[in-house]
């Protein structure tokens with residue numbers, strides 16, 4: 074089956090949730106999934122839940138505990154860049170039907186790796202691999218490359234009322 078490139082971007086809620094929903098559906102169909110998450114290093118409920126799916130999902134996280142507020146440090150860049158190299162190896166391996174790069178757009182936005190780096194990984198994939206890239210501020214070149222782009226647009230978000238991320242709902 075031919076694989077396509079999907080992008081979930083925009084400032085509204087639902088990008089990572091959409092990616093996790095796709096993982097669930099793929100596993101239900103007997104597919105093998107590689108779930109890579111950039112930026113995030115803190116424990117999160119979605120990772121705990123994905124672990125319950127066992128061998129069907131390989132989980133890798135390439136982020137640190139600390140949130141990057143303005144500019145990333147050397148260590149952030151090293152972790153993300155090495156992560157992307159590992160992702161590429163795994164995509165090429167042919168083991169996975171679906172590959173998720175959660176928050177990869179944000180990693181590009183913060184210059185942890187470049188648009189050409191990400192395009193190189195996209196281009197390296199075997200034709201059957203479905204590649205899902207999430208994160209706000211997707212680069213125009215990534216949008217141009219994708220076959221499916223959904224922009225989550227914030228109509229309302231309680232974040233603006235000061236409601237921080239809640240366990241089991243946002244993390």
Ligand code: ATP
Nearest residue numbers: 085086087088089090091209230232237238242243
């Ligand atoms: P979800 O994981 O619930 O599907 P998402 O992947 O679409 O959401 P991200 O852009 O990854 O959302 O946001 C991560 C977190 O940033 C959110 O859980 C929220 O707590 C916080 N957030 C939401 N809106 C804003 C905003 N406008 N500015 C900064 N942070 C926000």
Ligand code: MG
Nearest residue numbers: 088089176208
């Ligand atoms: Mg997200």
